[in-house]
Amino acid sequence: MNERYEKNMNNENNKGVMVIGLGSMGMGAAKSCVKAGLTTYGVDINTELLNELKAFGAEAVSTNASDFASVIDTVLLLVVNASQVKHILFTSGLCENLSTGTTVMVSSTISATDAKDIEVKLKEKNLIMLDAPVSGGAVKAAAGEMTVMASGSEKAFENLAPVLGAVAGKVYKIGQDIGQGSTVKIVHQLLAGVHIAAAAEAMALAARANIPLDTMYDVVTNAAGNSWMFENRMQHVLDGDYSPKSMVDIFVKDLGLVSDTAKDLKFPLYLANPALSMFVNASNMGLGKEDDSAVIKIFSGIELPGGDK
Amino acid sequence: MNERYEKNMNNENNKGVMVIGLGSMGMGAAKSCVKAGLTTYGVDINTELLNELKAFGAEAVSTNASDFASVIDTVLLLVVNASQVKHILFTSGLCENLSTGTTVMVSSTISATDAKDIEVKLKEKNLIMLDAPVSGGAVKAAAGEMTVMASGSEKAFENLAPVLGAVAGKVYKIGQDIGQGSTVKIVHQLLAGVHIAAAAEAMALAARANIPLDTMYDVVTNAAGNSWMFENRMQHVLDGDYSPKSMVDIFVKDLGLVSDTAKDLKFPLYLANPALSMFVNASNMGLGKEDDSAVIKIFSGIELPGGDK
Numbered sequence: 001m002n003e004r005y006e007k008n009m010n011n012e013n014n015k016g017v018m019v020i021g022l023g024s025m026g027m028g029a030a031k032s033c034v035k036a037g038l039t040t041y042g043v044d045i046n047t048e049l050l051n052e053l054k055a056f057g058a059e060a061v062s063t064n065a066s067d068f069a070s071v072i073d074t075v076l077l078l079v080v081n082a083s084q085v086k087h088i089l090f091t092s093g094l095c096e097n098l099s100t101g102t103t104v105m106v107s108s109t110i111s112a113t114d115a116k117d118i119e120v121k122l123k124e125k126n127l128i129m130l131d132a133p134v135s136g137g138a139v140k141a142a143a144g145e146m147t148v149m150a151s152g153s154e155k156a157f158e159n160l161a162p163v164l165g166a167v168a169g170k171v172y173k174i175g176q177d178i179g180q181g182s183t184v185k186i187v188h189q190l191l192a193g194v195h196i197a198a199a200a201e202a203m204a205l206a207a208r209a210n211i212p213l214d215t216m217y218d219v220v221t222n223a224a225g226n227s228w229m230f231e232n233r234m235q236h237v238l239d240g241d242y243s244p245k246s247m248v249d250i251f252v253k254d255l256g257l258v259s260d261t262a263k264d265l266k267f268p269l270y271l272a273n274p275a276l277s278m279f280v281n282a283s284n285m286g287l288g289k290e291d292d293s294a295v296i297k298i299f300s301g302i303e304l305p306g307g308d309k
Numbered sequence: 310m311n312e313r314y315e316k317n318m319n320n321e322n323n324k325g326v327m328v329i330g331l332g333s334m335g336m337g338a339a340k341s342c343v344k345a346g347l348t349t350y351g352v353d354i355n356t357e358l359l360n361e362l363k364a365f366g367a368e369a370v371s372t373n374a375s376d377f378a379s380v381i382d383t384v385l386l387l388v389v390n391a392s393q394v395k396h397i398l399f400t401s402g403l404c405e406n407l408s409t410g411t412t413v414m415v416s417s418t419i420s421a422t423d424a425k426d427i428e429v430k431l432k433e434k435n436l437i438m439l440d441a442p443v444s445g446g447a448v449k450a451a452a453g454e455m456t457v458m459a460s461g462s463e464k465a466f467e468n469l470a471p472v473l474g475a476v477a478g479k480v481y482k483i484g485q486d487i488g489q490g491s492t493v494k495i496v497h498q499l500l501a502g503v504h505i506a507a508a509a510e511a512m513a514l515a516a517r518a519n520i521p522l523d524t525m526y527d528v529v530t531n532a533a534g535n536s537w538m539f540e541n542r543m544q545h546v547l548d549g550d551y552s553p554k555s556m557v558d559i560f561v562k563d564l565g566l567v568s569d570t571a572k573d574l575k576f577p578l579y580l581a582n583p584a585l586s587m588f589v590n591a592s593n594m595g596l597g598k599e600d601d602s603a604v605i606k607i608f609s610g611i612e613l614p615g616g617d618k
Contacts, residue, residue, distance in 0.1 A: 174520065174524055180518075184524070188532060189534070191507060191536070194503070198503040201580050208574045209570070219456075222456065225498070225504065229533060229534075232533070261514070265514070270583040270586070270587055274579040301576075
């Protein structure tokens with residue numbers, strides 16, 4: 001299921017790629033396209049980010065995606081959510097201007113239902129979709145080593161091979177049906193979110209019991225109770241450093257998508273729903289833009305390292 | 310905080326060690342004591358296990374702990390729970406027969422409250438306690454490589470140095486106060502239990518959405534949503550093999566201790582309490598003696614690998 005696409009593919013038969021959304025993941029992906037020798041166009045509403053990408057070697061940049069509609073044959077969308085994806089494709093008029101057969105890789109984290117809705121509308125215009133959420137964080141994006149969980153037609157994978165080769169370290173081909181890629185990402189986010197919330201609950205309980213938190217961290221990270229998220233995020237708690245690597249509000253959104261997905265599928269969420277409530281509560285405390293490890297601050301009556309920060 | 314004790318310590322000044330409870334952890338610990346050259350006595354109610362340990366080289370074995378009270382100066386207790394610990398020490402009369410200064414290492418997973426109660430009673434008889442829960446599973450126990458999370462006096466650590474050297478790969482000295490070792494173990498079990506329950510919830514949601522479970526497993530184990538428990542336990546689900554490596558009922562007990570601890574400390578458990586309910590429900594479905602990954606069977610309306618097993 002796991003395919004590695006060649007970097008620096010022969011680009012002769014390909015026109016350009018337009019990367020829309022130059023946040024930490026999008027910028028990394030766009031620069032990786034430039035590095036791989038693809039003719040790369042960048043689109044964002046932030047002109048500073050556009051200038052950064054232009055200076056890095058992009059062919060051209062713009063705040064208006066339609067500017068490049070005629071010169072590209074692949075689009076990579078890395079905006080924040082489904083409503084932004086829909087706005088760019090269908091409200092801004094981009095979709096009307098793209099050439100028949102243009103392949104659109106939708107890499108924002110969205111629900112399977114939204115992914116399927118988007119596919120239907122793209123098909124009406126003879127455009128091809130790959131349902132292709134990503135993970136790995138900004139560092140992997142910058143290195144062209146994102147993990148892509150993708151579903152779609154063989155044709156979609158084929159057309160996007162140069163782009164996948166440029167941006168991905170790993171490509172999981174989940175299946176042929178649009179929605180499967182999104183679902184896998186959402187199930188992954190269930191685990192990621194619950195693990196952060198569980199890490200916070202455990203460390204807060206240790207604090208409440210006056211266990212030294214560095215000892216607790218040392219024990220857990222060397223034992224079967226460890227998770228990737230515990231090890232990564234609880235270091236931020238030990239450091240008292242809640243500057244955002246990934247924000248609380250990302251999990252308000254992503255566990256919200258988990259909850260929507262479970263509702264659609266009539267599935268009970270014993271753990272993901274209370275974890276969502278923990279992040280929502282943290283956000284309502286004004287912590288939405290802090291690092292997601294700040295969810296530990298919902299626990300009162302404990303003392304945390306660097307409490308004054 | 311992490312100390313490694315020498316194996317094969319000079320044993321001249323030490324009398325024997327009595328290991329009580331020869332389950333998978335206790336048997337491994339007892340054999341490790343024999344291998345390290347300690348004069349080892351074994352106690353269990355199961356004579357087959359006693360014969361196994363005798364054949365391995367134990368000095369003597371018995372169903373009655375008091376038989377060896379006068380020839381040992383250290384006791385390692387690895388029975389199932391606090392009520393068994395209390396029964397052996399205080400009801401069976403062992404405590405009355407032990408020599409002054411005998412050091413008792415209590416390695417069962419028990420609450421901090423029980424640990425403190427036991428210490429008070431041991432102190433009345435001039436016996437020394439180490440609050441020393443363990444982890445690592447049967448394989449590590451057999452190799453003399455258990456992880457020990459211990460709290461107690463310097464004297465307790467000193468007296469038990471030969472035993473810790475024989476049975477432990479790692480010893481965390483949490484602090485001086487009895488109860489701290491138990492609390493660290495319980496916080497660890499919070500994470501372990503929640504992670505198994507979250508793994509089950511995620512894989513069941515993937516099954517409900519018709520995502521191939523081997524693909525889902527592959528994605529998660531290579532991404533930030535991974536946990537030690539997800540990787541270990543969900544392999545059992547993929548294999549359809551619920552033969553117990555560790556049983557559902559262990560987490561009914563251990564998450565019960567988490568819940569008791571939180572009640573004592575007035576601490577809210579957003580995730581550990583619903584996880585406990587998941588294991589309790591699984592146990593009530595008749596799955597208590599199955600592998601703890603069988604908690605995934607509480608989800609109806611999904612198809613799992615090896616459904617006929």
